[in-house]
Amino acid sequence: MCYNFIMQGKKIKRVGVLRGGIGKNYTSSLQKGGEMIVYIFKNLEGKYKVSDILIDKEGYWHINGRPVIPADLIHKVDIVWNTGEPNISVTLDNLSIPYVGNGIFSSALENSRDFLREHIKGIGLQMPRSYVVKKALGRSPMGEAREVFQKFPGPWVVKVSKEAKVVKNFNELAEEIGGRDSVIVEEFIAGKIASVHSVPNFRGEKIYTFPLGNAYGVFSAKEKEKLAGFAKDLHKHIGAKHYLKSDFVLTPRGKVYLLQINETPDLKPDSHFSQVCESVGAETHHVIEHILEQA
Numbered sequence: 001m002c003y004n005f006i007m008q009g010k011k012i013k014r015v016g017v018l019r020g021g022i023g024k025n026y027t028s029s030l031q032k033g034g035e036m037i038v039y040i041f042k043n044l045e046g047k048y049k050v051s052d053i054l055i056d057k058e059g060y061w062h063i064n065g066r067p068v069i070p071a072d073l074i075h076k077v078d079i080v081w082n083t084g085e086p087n088i089s090v091t092l093d094n095l096s097i098p099y100v101g102n103g104i105f106s107s108a109l110e111n112s113r114d115f116l117r118e119h120i121k122g123i124g125l126q127m128p129r130s131y132v133v134k135k136a137l138g139r140s141p142m143g144e145a146r147e148v149f150q151k152f153p154g155p156w157v158v159k160v161s162k163e164a165k166v167v168k169n170f171n172e173l174a175e176e177i178g179g180r181d182s183v184i185v186e187e188f189i190a191g192k193i194a195s196v197h198s199v200p201n202f203r204g205e206k207i208y209t210f211p212l213g214n215a216y217g218v219f220s221a222k223e224k225e226k227l228a229g230f231a232k233d234l235h236k237h238i239g240a241k242h243y244l245k246s247d248f249v250l251t252p253r254g255k256v257y258l259l260q261i262n263e264t265p266d267l268k269p270d271s272h273f274s275q276v277c278e279s280v281g282a283e284t285h286h287v288i289e290h291i292l293e294q295a
Contacts, residue, residue: 015040015048015292016063016077018101020055021085032264033083039267040081043285048292051077055084073097079295083264098295100242102263109238110261123233125258128157128187133177141178145170148177148185155188191251192217193259195272196231198244202290207232210276223250230256242291245273265291 017040019033020026033052040050053073054062061068063076070091073080082088082101086108092099102110109116117127129152133144148156155168158176166188167173177183194212202208209228212219219227231246238244240263247259265273267284277284 012047012049013079013292014051014077016051016053016073016080018053018055018080018082018084018088018099020057021088022055022057022059023085025085026057029084033081035267036081036083039285039288043283044289047289053077053080055088070095079292081292100291100295103241106238106240106263110263116258116261120234120237120258123230123237125230125234125256127258128189130184130186133180133183133185135179135181141174144177145174148173152187157186157188159184159186189249189251189257191249191257192219192223193247193249194219194227196227196246196248197265197273197276198231198235198240198246199287199290200235200240200242201294202287207235211279212276217250219250223254226250226254227256230258234258234261242294243287 017033017037019029021029023029037050037052040048051064052062053068054065056062061070061073063073068076074095074097077097080092080097080099080101082092082099084101086102086104086106089099089101089103109119113127113130120127131148131151133148135144149170154170154173155166156173158165158167158173160176160180160183165176167176173185177185194217196212197210199208199210200206209231212224212227227248227250230248231244234246235244238261243263243265245262245265247261249257249259251257265271265284265287267288268274274284277287
């Protein structure tokens with residue numbers, strides 16, 4: 001790997017944060033990428049020179065506001081943090097540019113609950129049952145609710161956009177899903193909720209899991225060990241390369257369900273990721289630097 005910048009006797013690696021693209025996540029990618037650019041600039045300025053790689057809605061590439069062809073990136077960056085579409089990883093692979101970010105397979109797992117549910121059966125994990133209710137002509141809210149009830153009994157978790165609400169009876173369910181074009185309804189699993197963050201090759205461990213931090217409930221040492229074990233198995237099973245956040249619920253009978261996964265760390269100062277880093281005496285930028293170095 002080459003280094004083209006030297007600052008006060010130190011070699012500075014060139015990191016390009018890639019955002020945008022022609023997919024449906026264009027706006028959210030702009031925001032995530034912008035946050036990453038600011039974070040690296042503020043926290044890792046002495047070690048990394050950050051550039052903004054933007055793919056506009058027409059598919060044209062730019063670096064720091066200037067047009068560029070993808071093949072030229074190999075001369076301008078040493079590593080890319082991809083917050084854009086996962087299929088961009090194919091282009092980066094073809095150019096032999098190291099990168100951090102979801103590949104096509106891991107992105108499919110993160111964005112398709114049915115695909116993820118089937119895949120994790122191989123390590124003995126389950127997910128709550130779910131059903132997508134789509135609005136149909138001539139069907140009443142009661143009819144839509146009855147359709148859900150036939151799949152699995154309540155309570156239910158009704159998800160609309162990024163909001164989620166627990167409903168306990170049939171009438172509440174009909175009220176929540178009525179009139180909406182598309183709603184995800186999930187089986188409500190009672191228990192203690194915990195998020196486990198895992199990073200490969202950190203602190204001498206092949207897959208390092210951070211402590212639970214502010215979990216929703218008090219966990220015994222045996223329960224913590226059990227959740228950490230599932231997190232490590234999940235990390236390996238789905239092939240997460242750089243980072244994984246696994247959200248679990250542990251039932252009173254000791255059964256573990258996976259709620260969701262996320263392969264992009266939340267860098268906000270008050271995020272759960274920041275809290276668990278601090279709990280083991282690490283700053284978030286130490287972990288981000290480790291992820292960049294691993295890539």
